[in-house]
Amino acid sequence: AQSVTQLDSQVPVFEEAPVELRCNYSSSVSVYLFWYVQYPNQGLQLLLKYLSGSTLVKGINGFEAEFNKSQTSFHLRKPSVHISDTAEYFCAVRGFNTNAGKSTFGDGTTLTVKP
Amino acid sequence: NAGVMQNPRHLVRRRGQEARLRCSPMKGHSHVYWYRQLPEEGLKFMVYLQKENIIDESGMPKERFSAEFPKEGPSILRIQQVVRGDSAAYFCASSPPGLAGGSGNEQFFGPGTRLTVL
Numbered sequence: 001a002q003s004v005t006q007l008d009s010q011v012p013v014f015e016e017a018p019v020e021l022r023c024n025y026s027s028s029v030s031v032y033l034f035w036y037v038q039y040p041n042q043g044l045q046l047l048l049k050y051l052s053g054s055t056l057v058k059g060i061n062g063f064e065a066e067f068n069k070s071q072t073s074f075h076l077r078k079p080s081v082h083i084s085d086t087a088e089y090f091c092a093v094r095g096f097n098t099n100a101g102k103s104t105f106g107d108g109t110t111l112t113v114k115p
Numbered sequence: 116n117a118g119v120m121q122n123p124r125h126l127v128r129r130r131g132q133e134a135r136l137r138c139s140p141m142k143g144h145s146h147v148y149w150y151r152q153l154p155e156e157g158l159k160f161m162v163y164l165q166k167e168n169i170i171d172e173s174g175m176p177k178e179r180f181s182a183e184f185p186k187e188g189p190s191i192l193r194i195q196q197v198v199r200g201d202s203a204a205y206f207c208a209s210s211p212p213g214l215a216g217g218s219g220n221e222q223f224f225g226p227g228t229r230l231t232v233l
Contacts, residue, residue: 043224090157105157
């Protein structure tokens with residue numbers, strides 16, 4: 001079984017400031033890790049994913065995340081945010097080589113970018 | 116290539132009625148997943164289906180909820196005798212065939228169906 005904890009429910013920042021959205025997970029098996037963005041009244045869009053290899057993963061819209069196995073974390077970062085980054089962000093995990101295929105999501109972090 | 120399609124986008128039902136939510140996966144995708152998002156919460160897994168098979172229904176409520184993915188046509192999530200607590204956004208995702216249920220493959224999400232129970 002897996003669980004995901006997003007440590008901040010709301011993150012307000014000013015435009016052009018850096019931001020970090022924190023995600024910790026627990027799992028009895030190795031996992032794949034994902035970050036999704038959800039704009040109001042829309043579905044989820046994949047920002048980036050970690051499957052294997054380099055622990056620093058770059059995604060769309062200038063976002064990146066670093067997988068830290070020892071700390072079981074997968075924090076999302078962006079060096080300079082824009083107003084258009086205002087949205088809900090979800091961290092998710094999925095177990096390796098299981099037939100389940102299901103993703104376990106955190107409760108989300110609302111990023112609000114202020115001018 | 117059209118994305119995952121869900122309809123209706125909004126559905127209003129009175130308590131005791133039935134709700135049918137439809138999901139057409141992306142072309143070539145044979146895995147479908149349903150998730151429920153309650154207000155102010157993340158997505159919670161409900162069921163994982165392949166064509167004509169339920170692979171994992173561990174997240175489905177034991178009563179009133181059922182899902183199918185027939186050989187032809189969309190996947191259907193059916194909620195019988197809806198109650199106010201069923202009000203939520205229901206998202207469908209699909210992924211292509213692959214190793215172990217496509218664990219490493221991206222799941223592509225539809226826009227969701229927002230169910231309101233009066």
